[in-house]
Amino acid sequence: MRYISPKEQAELDATETREWLDSLDYVLQSGGPAKVARLLRELTIHARQNGVKLPFTANTPYINTISDDEQVLMPGSPDLERRIKSLVRWNAAAMVVRANKAEEGIGGHISTYASAATLYEVGFNHFFRGHDSSDGSTGDVIFFQGHAAPGIYARAYIEGRIDETHLENFRRETKAGGGLSSYPHPWLMSDFWEYPTVSMGLGPIMAIYHARFMRYLEDRGLKQKSNSKVWAFLGDGETDEPEALGAITLPAREKLDNLIFVINCNLQRLDGPVRGNGQIIQELEAAFRGAGWNVIKVLWGREWDSLLAKDREGLLVKRMGEIVDGQYQKYAVSDGAYVREHFWGVDPRLLEMVKHLSDDQLKKMTLGGHDPVKVYNAYKAATEYNGAPTVVLARTIKGYGLGEAGEGKNITHQQKKMNEEELRAFRTRFGIPISDAEIGKTPFYRPPEDSIEIKYMRERRKALGGYVPTRKVRSEPLASVSNELFEEFYKGTEGRKASTTMVFVRLLSKLLRDKDLGRLVVPIVPDEARTFGMESLFRAVGIYSHAGQMYEPVDMDTLLYYKEASDGQILEEGITEAGSMSSFIAAGTAYATHGVNTIPFFIYYSMFGFQRIGDLIWAAGDSRARGFLLGGTSGRTTLAGEGLQHQDGNSQLFALAYPNCVSYDPAFAYEIAVIIHDGIRRMYVDQESIFYYLTVMNEQYAMPEMPNGAREGILKGLYKFRSASKPDAALRAQLFGSGAILPEVIKAQEILESKYNVSADVWSVTSYTELYREGHACERWNMLHPNEPRRVPYVTQSLEDAPGVLIAASDYVKAMPDAIDRWLPRPMTVLGTDGFGRSETRAALREFFEVDYRYVIVATLAALARAGKLDASIVEQAMKAHNVNSEKPNPAIS
Ligand SMILES: Cc1ncc(C[n+]2csc(CCOP(=O)(O)OP(=O)(O)O)c2C)c(N)n1
Ligand SMILES: [Mg+2]
Numbered sequence: 001m002r003y004i005s006p007k008e009q010a011e012l013d014a015t016e017t018r019e020w021l022d023s024l025d026y027v028l029q030s031g032g033p034a035k036v037a038r039l040l041r042e043l044t045i046h047a048r049q050n051g052v053k054l055p056f057t058a059n060t061p062y063i064n065t066i067s068d069d070e071q072v073l074m075p076g077s078p079d080l081e082r083r084i085k086s087l088v089r090w091n092a093a094a095m096v097v098r099a100n101k102a103e104e105g106i107g108g109h110i111s112t113y114a115s116a117a118t119l120y121e122v123g124f125n126h127f128f129r130g131h132d133s134s135d136g137s138t139g140d141v142i143f144f145q146g147h148a149a150p151g152i153y154a155r156a157y158i159e160g161r162i163d164e165t166h167l168e169n170f171r172r173e174t175k176a177g178g179g180l181s182s183y184p185h186p187w188l189m190s191d192f193w194e195y196p197t198v199s200m201g202l203g204p205i206m207a208i209y210h211a212r213f214m215r216y217l218e219d220r221g222l223k224q225k226s227n228s229k230v231w232a233f234l235g236d237g238e239t240d241e242p243e244a245l246g247a248i249t250l251p252a253r254e255k256l257d258n259l260i261f262v263i264n265c266n267l268q269r270l271d272g273p274v275r276g277n278g279q280i281i282q283e284l285e286a287a288f289r290g291a292g293w294n295v296i297k298v299l300w301g302r303e304w305d306s307l308l309a310k311d312r313e314g315l316l317v318k319r320m321g322e323i324v325d326g327q328y329q330k331y332a333v334s335d336g337a338y339v340r341e342h343f344w345g346v347d348p349r350l351l352e353m354v355k356h357l358s359d360d361q362l363k364k365m366t367l368g369g370h371d372p373v374k375v376y377n378a379y380k381a382a383t384e385y386n387g388a389p390t391v392v393l394a395r396t397i398k399g400y401g402l403g404e405a406g407e408g409k410n411i412t413h414q415q416k417k418m419n420e421e422e423l424r425a426f427r428t429r430f431g432i433p434i435s436d437a438e439i440g441k442t443p444f445y446r447p448p449e450d451s452i453e454i455k456y457m458r459e460r461r462k463a464l465g466g467y468v469p470t471r472k473v474r475s476e477p478l479a480s481v482s483n484e485l486f487e488e489f490y491k492g493t494e495g496r497k498a499s500t501t502m503v504f505v506r507l508l509s510k511l512l513r514d515k516d517l518g519r520l521v522v523p524i525v526p527d528e529a530r531t532f533g534m535e536s537l538f539r540a541v542g543i544y545s546h547a548g549q550m551y552e553p554v555d556m557d558t559l560l561y562y563k564e565a566s567d568g569q570i571l572e573e574g575i576t577e578a579g580s581m582s583s584f585i586a587a588g589t590a591y592a593t594h595g596v597n598t599i600p601f602f603i604y605y606s607m608f609g610f611q612r613i614g615d616l617i618w619a620a621g622d623s624r625a626r627g628f629l630l631g632g633t634s635g636r637t638t639l640a641g642e643g644l645q646h647q648d649g650n651s652q653l654f655a656l657a658y659p660n661c662v663s664y665d666p667a668f669a670y671e672i673a674v675i676i677h678d679g680i681r682r683m684y685v686d687q688e689s690i691f692y693y694l695t696v697m698n699e700q701y702a703m704p705e706m707p708n709g710a711r712e713g714i715l716k717g718l719y720k721f722r723s724a725s726k727p728d729a730a731l732r733a734q735l736f737g738s739g740a741i742l743p744e745v746i747k748a749q750e751i752l753e754s755k756y757n758v759s760a761d762v763w764s765v766t767s768y769t770e771l772y773r774e775g776h777a778c779e780r781w782n783m784l785h786p787n788e789p790r791r792v793p794y795v796t797q798s799l800e801d802a803p804g805v806l807i808a809a810s811d812y813v814k815a816m817p818d819a820i821d822r823w824l825p826r827p828m829t830v831l832g833t834d835g836f837g838r839s840e841t842r843a844a845l846r847e848f849f850e851v852d853y854r855y856v857i858v859a860t861l862a863a864l865a866r867a868g869k870l871d872a873s874i875v876e877q878a879m880k881a882h883n884v885n886s887e888k889p890n891p892a893i894s
């Protein structure tokens with residue numbers, strides 16, 4: 001081969017490159033960009049097939065996605081909007097400063113909203129549709145970033161929705177005249193906030209599933225098809241929460257172009273930079289693009305456009321892309337001379353580009369997220385985009401406008417105070433008509449009622465369908481719930497064995513077939529339907545999929561095939577309890593947001609509920625979500641084989657702490673029927689803002705007939721299931737059982753009577769939590785009304801005259817029965833399942849945790865012995881007879 005010199009080689013390379021580029025230019029001119037894209041795709045495939053390893057990048061350059069020439073002019077009055085924004089900024093800052101004037105400040109955040117003001121104001125003036133939208137939709141659903149709440153209140157104040165007293169009482173919610181919640185809390189401000197967001201990461205995942213639920217409602221004909229959007233505003237630091245990014249593939253897969261994320265990329269979180277040594281925006285771009293989202297970067301304001309136009313060699317773009325976030329933050333707090341030297345100064349050609357600008361002008365060049373035109377264009381593109389969700393990555397400065405008080409500084413997130421000088425500077429910068437004499441008082445400022453600012457704001461909101469946020473219950477309550485559906489369960493199973501899970505599934509199937517309620521029921525499962533024996537529902541009501549079923553399911557020839565359908569009713573979420581819970585919240589709040597009384601039933605492995613996604617359940621409570629959570633395969637000893645990470649003896653205890661969660665641990669079919677019947681009535685007829693948690697188990701036993709008069713007690717948490725056959729016996733006991741442990745207790749009752757002459761009543765405790773709450777409510781009332789007759793807790797009334805020792809057993813921790821101990825006539829012996837579960841058979845587990853019938857017997861006899869009614873030797877004999885080893889290690893810690 002002939003020798004080719006490096007110079008010759010370079011020339012050949014250059015010629016080759018030119019030829020390729022010329023060809024590409026030709027295709028571009030003759031066929032357009034789409035043809036170029038196709039060609040490049042084909043070239044890529046060809047190269048790969050021939051072993052070429054192409055470098056991967058999911059990133060685009062560090063510039064705006066929407067170029068200068070693609071941009072449209074902003075409608076409306078930019079000047080007025082700027083002025084309004086300044087007023088909102090002032091009041092937002094003022095309310096936080098005032099809340100922290102006193103020694104004991106009560107917190108609040110200035111810098112989050114300061115960085116996000118433009119992102120919100122462009123939305124309020126041009127995009128966010130209220131619920132009275134004239135386009136026939138129910139408007140947009142907006143998840144506001146929790147820490148930006150002061151700005152949202154400040155706007156509501158100028159709009160005239162709340163008054164000065166409210167602002168003064170920011171974070172003083174118990175004050176007369178009404179206070180404002182620190183963050184979005186529909187529980188506390190139920191006509192204002194719709195969704196809680198401040199536990200970071202929950203807003204984004206709830207938004208994703210809400211967008212999908214909106215599609216579900218439309219596809220099932222429960223809601224008119226519309227152009228409503230779900231907006232989620234979040235912080236860049238927030239994206240470190242697994243929930244924030246953990247579900248982003250779903251909306252892309254399901255083509256949810258009704259979903260828009262706006263991430264306020266101020267490059268800072270609470271302690272410091274989000275990615276000091278990296279670039280959070282590029283990182284997020286890659287993640288979202290990789291997941292299939294439409295990504296719009298809004299990095300630079302208009303002042304940069306002319307510089308970028310001059311940047312033929314791409315020097316500026318390259319420079320923009322090589323600065324790490326920590327350094328960008330440094331530029332934000334530095335003067336123009338520093339920026340000139342350190343950003344532009346690396347290359348004389350870059351310096352040349354800005355030589356016509358003064359240091360001051362250099363310093364004032366804005367970022368994209370502070371430029372309303374850039375933000376407007378991004379939102380416009382986002383709302384018009386078809387086929388995928390959009391994320392707007394908007395670059396801003398944290399604490400924008402605070403100047404010395406904190407702009408861009410690491411301490412800015414926690415900045416709650418501003419001194420007089422700082423206030424004065426802030427006022428001057430934003431042109432707020434407050435005099436020097438007054439500034440020390442940090443007065444709120446609202447322009448006169450007939451000012452053009454107020455008129456403009458109101459007109460804009462009117463045109464967009466009313467004020468945002470507004471929460472209003474839009475559904476009519478259900479008229480009633482017929483008893484008919486539930487009656488079969490009162491009769492029991494006539495000896496046939498069934499588990500409470502089977503009973504629930506049967507009841508759910510009946511509800512789904514009901515002509516009134518059926519269409520409102522939303523079954524939600526996280527890949528667990530077969531575990532709970534629900535697979536028959538696949539075929540009966542279908543699994544929801546917007547796309548329908550584009551394949552022939554492998555089990556097509558079976559009766560219960562895996563049917564996906566665009567009007568399917570089941571939300572089969574796959575293995576995501578967090579996603580399923582987000583669906584539950586969307587379905588459980590649709591009575592307000594969409595005016596549809598959907599009734600979600602979310603059934604899951606109980607161990608992965610409160611314990612794993614407790615914060616989302618808390619958010620459901622805050623959201624006033626209605627519906628039923630079903631903890632399946634529950635009970636530490638009832639779920640056999642699975643072991644430590646699966647066996648749940650905790651969830652009932654967790655449920656106790658959720659104020660509007662009504663929880664039950666039912667044992668029998670009729671208990672479940674009574675509870676669900678009453679639950680639907682309370683939530684959908686009486687419209688109470690509560691939700692239910694029921695644990696259901698997989699042990700099968702015969703379901704008895706409902707005892708007469710049990711209904712009230714089932715709901716209150718306790719009723720007598722079976723009376724002692726010899727009430728006058730010398731040895732008496734009261735036995736309490738719950739869930740699948742109740743049959744153990746019943747068995748113990750029989751043996752105690754036949755073998756030990758102990759006559760016992762058996763009680764079913766359906767809810768320790770309800771008994772606990774009612775007991776405390778009575779005590780509290782008594783404390784506050786010393787002169788009035790005492791109220792007696794229901795549990796005390798029920799057991800007042802009950803003779804003998806008291807023994808309780810459940811498949812949950814001992815703290816459950818302990819919770820009612822104080823209202824009992826005597827202390828109670830408690831059997832429960834404290835400790836880690838393990839893989840074993842049910843019988844072995846109950847022996848291990850000491851909750852089977854033998855332990856109920858021993859506990860009863862031991863209590864009688866301690867009370868002096870029985871000789872201790874009898875207890876020892878019983879232990880021997882039942883193989884109970886006194887030296888067995890304590891399961892609570894082993
Ligand atoms: C789950 C959770 N963890 C921690 C916090 C406390 N916290 C509140 S704001 C914040 C920093 C927020 O940073 P970022 O998301 O970037 O928002 P920014 O204020 O910068 O817009 C932290 C850590 C929280 N609210 N929720
Ligand atoms: Mg941030």
